[in-house]
Amino acid sequence: MVVAISIDDFGKLEIRVGRIISVDDIPAARNPMYKLMVNFGANTKQCVAGIKSYYTREELIDKTVVAVVNLQPKNVAGVVSECMLLAAYNDATLSLISPERDLPPGTKVS
Numbered sequence: 001m002v003v004a005i006s007i008d009d010f011g012k013l014e015i016r017v018g019r020i021i022s023v024d025d026i027p028a029a030r031n032p033m034y035k036l037m038v039n040f041g042a043n044t045k046q047c048v049a050g051i052k053s054y055y056t057r058e059e060l061i062d063k064t065v066v067a068v069v070n071l072q073p074k075n076v077a078g079v080v081s082e083c084m085l086l087a088a089y090n091d092a093t094l095s096l097i098s099p100e101r102d103l104p105p106g107t108k109v110s
Contacts, residue, residue, distance in 0.1 A: 041106020048081035
């Protein structure tokens with residue numbers, strides 16, 4: 001079931017372009033996860049992402065991504081996650097969302 005939200009609710013999301021600057025394993029995680037540090041220009045945020053089955057560290061370092069940056073921090077597998085990477089996925093694979101053109105970290109997405 002799809003839930004309709006208002007344009008005002010959508011406007012509360014702060015979505016930004018970021019660049020992944022470090023990738024670490026989370027050994028305590030039940031599912032394969034990474035702890036990522038993502039640069040958003042004016043700041044850097046820590047992100048926990050269950051993408052280890054789809055991306056190697058080498059593929060992620062310096063990758064440009066799109067993320068929601070104004071979520072409340074959440075503890076995931078003992079690590080605080082401060083943002084959420086956006087991705088498209090189905091039963092077979094997952095693909096992180098990246099801008100089509102080269103944009104600097106911190107660029108607003110709308």
